[in-house]
Amino acid sequence: MNHLSGLDATFLHMESPETPMHIGGLSILELPPEYEGDFMADVRNHILNRMHLAPIFQRKLVHMPFDLANPIWVMDEDLDIDYHIRHVIVPPPATRATVDKLVARLHSSLLDRSRPLWEMYVLDGLPVPKDLPEGTRYVGLYSKMHHAALDGMGGQVLMEAVMDVSAKPRKVKKPLRRRAGEHSDNYGIAELTASGVLHNLGQTIKLARNLPTLTRKATEILRPTKAPQxxxxxxxxxxxxxxxxxxxxxxxxxxxxxxxxxxxxxxxxxxxxxxxxxxxxxxxxxxxxxxxxxxxxxxxxxxxxxxxxxxxxxxxxxxxxxxxxxxxxxxxxxxxxxxxxxxxxxxxxxxxxxxxxxxxxxxxxxxxxxxxxxxxxxxxxxxxxxxxxxxxxxxxxxxxxxPGPNITLYFAGAKQVSTxxxxxxxxxxxxxxxxxxxxxxxxxxxxxxxxxxxxxxxxxxxxxxxxxxxxxxxxxxxxxx
CATH class of the missing domain: 3.30.559.30 (Nonribosomal peptide synthetase, condensation domain)
Structure with missing residues (x-):
């Protein structure tokens, strides 16, 4: 079983309606004047073709019986991609301020814990700099993912999976098919309870070994130090x-x-x-x-x-x-x-x-x-x-x-201007x-x-x-x- 680590689960347990514990980002994407496609459809297909490269897209939480211990990750066999990727029109007149207010509002709501813990929003109608060729489109891509699933550096790993170095998306290997008879993620109460107890026993032993050093280090970090100069x-x-x-x-x-x-x-x-x-x-x-x-x-x-x-x-x-x-x-x-x-x-x-x-x-x-x-x-x-x-x-x-890449990246064929x-x-x-x-x-x-x-x-x-x-x-x- 794929147990949430204690650190990952901490972000889950600290969450409340006032403090959603997801991290996200707003990417500004540029579509050239000659683009005539459906970008929403392009994004949907792009993620569908790449979601096997990053587990966060397909895994969801299963809670332990009576919430005795931290949940486990399982694969969602019934992923609804249209729930996770949504299309939003920025209220006109679209300005930088209205885009930022929209992102703030989207970031305020909790993720649905019964599903994989991520959402993406394609924001249409963004203002375009006047010095760009006529017909150029700016599209926003706001995404949010629960901090229980990844940290900032993990987000960089995720970015490498979904981004490309040219406007033509690279070809990726197809996902491996599940073999007949391979164990599914449908666990019973007894299996979950036994696994949770054994997992916690192992972590207790590890913690006991490191506790003196951890206590000393925590004191050093929290101890008031003289400010420079x-x-x-x-x-x-x-x-x-x-x-x-x-x-x-x-x-x-x-x-x-x-x-x-x-x-x-x-x-x-x-x-x-x-x-x-x-x-x-x-x-x-x-x-x-x-x-x-x-x-x-x-x-x-x-x-x-x-x-x-x-x-x-x-x-x-x-x-x-x-x-x-x-x-x-x-x-x-x-x-x-x-x-x-x-x-x-x-x-x-x-x-x-x-x-x-x-x-x-x-x-x-x-x-x-x-x-x-x-x-x-x-x-x-x-x-x-x-x-x-x-x-x-x-x-x-x-x-x-x-730290991020010092090169130009592309998402679903669109140039990323900033993130x-x-x-x-x-x-x-x-x-x-x-x-x-x-x-x-x-x-x-x-x-x-x-x-x-x-x-x-x-x-x-x-x-x-x-x-x-x-x-x-x-x-x-x-x-x-």
Whole structure:
């Protein structure tokens, strides 16, 4: 049986109507003037021909008897492709803002757990840049897939399965036929119960072996560390400072996106001797600072970012979650942008040192007996009691940087112009900033609770300005030197 790992199932148990736990993306696709086909039909056939390359398309959940342990994955023998791939017309007049509002609304709804945990929406009627040939069409492809089925790097593996490097789709091998008499996925109560107990026994033994090391590592990650360039007199804290974004959220979302040239970010990184990820963190930190200033809020302590850290071994192509979480100091109390950038670099190197051996000791699977009841119940109680409004936040914002291909890709014959991540805000962390590199650009996707950030496009504007200011300041300072 294909059991959900403890980490995969955690995303399932933490889900509630207010916090859908799917990740997604908005791809902007270009169809040339000479295209006269039915793109919706092309997308449908494209996925049908490739779904055997990625298990997420065909597998669904089967729950253990009485939800005693985590569910298992089975193949859906009655997949309804027309349910999973849908056609939506963007309400006219179509603008960037109306497209973003539509994506936010689509991202707000839960996936149907009785089916494979994914949906795609072909968005027609997108605005087209005026400098393109007459008759060119822009089509949006918004997709969402449950985080229980894949992480950010798993999404890159999935992308490799469905994308092509030319407008002519490559030929793929046909799926293997199931042999006569081969075991089906129809399990009885006794089989499910026995398998669940044996699986949990094995995971308990593994966890017991690594528990001392895990406890030590968890303490190191959570322990308050002195912020870069701080004096020894400054007080250090276990938690992040409370901001208006760190409270209980609703199920409604706001979404904004923007792109910046990858070469410009690389230039900032090179001039300052830092990494590209440090630059993205600095842009986010300055943008959040300016946004909160507009709201009349100023944090006396440095904001902290929760950052996913991949535990995926090199060459691993599984779609399951293989990720941990660490915290990075955004040094937002440092006024000079370049000094802040170097402080972020110091914090990043400290995090990298802490997480260097986590791959060897941190399990992605662990015992789950009673977990569906306990974790789902705990998540529900904390939401209904609005405990997140009172408790100090683990971090202020989640920021994730997903490396992508630096070439042009095609989907169902259409050229992909850009691809914006659409991720997960959660209670106590109502803003998620995810970026992905693609074909010479950094594409940023900002998703938040609409009640907390109805004007999230203002944050996007501040971040774009922060990038331009950081580039100009870097050029002026280091060209003089």
């Amino acid at each position: 701080d004096t020894s007199k400054e007080k250090m804290h276990w938690f992040a400072p409370k901001t208006p974004l760190n409270v209980t959220i609703t199920n409604q979302r706001s979404f904004a996106r923007f792109s910046i040239p990858l070469q410009e970010s690389k230039e900032i990184a090179k001039l300052n001797g830092v990494s590209l990820n440090d630059v993205a963190m600095a842009i986010s930190a300055e943008g959040i600072n300016r946004y909160l200033d507009d709201e009349g809020f100023h944090a006396e302590e440095p904001l902290l970012a929760a950052i996913p850290v991949s535990l995926r071994p090199e060459g691993n192509t599984e779609l399951s979650n293989q990720v941990s979480m660490a915290r990075m100091n955004l040094a937002t109390t440092i006024k000079d942008p370049l000094e802040r950038l170097h402080a972020i670099n110091d914090s990043a190197r400290h995090v990298k040192h802490l997480m260097s051996d986590m791959q060897a000791v941190l399990p992605t699977d662990f015992p789950s007996l009673g977990a569906p009841w306990f974790m789902s119940g705990l998540a529900s109680v904390m939401t209904r009691a609005r405990i997140y409004n009172a408790m100090p936040p683990f971090a202020n914002v989640l920021i994730s940087n997903v 914006y991540p659409v991720s997960i805000p959660y209670h106590g962390m109502g803003l998620n900033i995810t970026l992905q590199s693609y074909d010479g650009w950094l594409d940023f996707g900002l998703i938040a609770c609409q009640k907390l950030m109805p004007d999230i496009h203002e944050l996007a504007r501040h971040m774009e300005e922060a990038h331009r200011d950081l580039l100009q300041l870097s050029q002026e300072r280091y060209n003089k030197a």
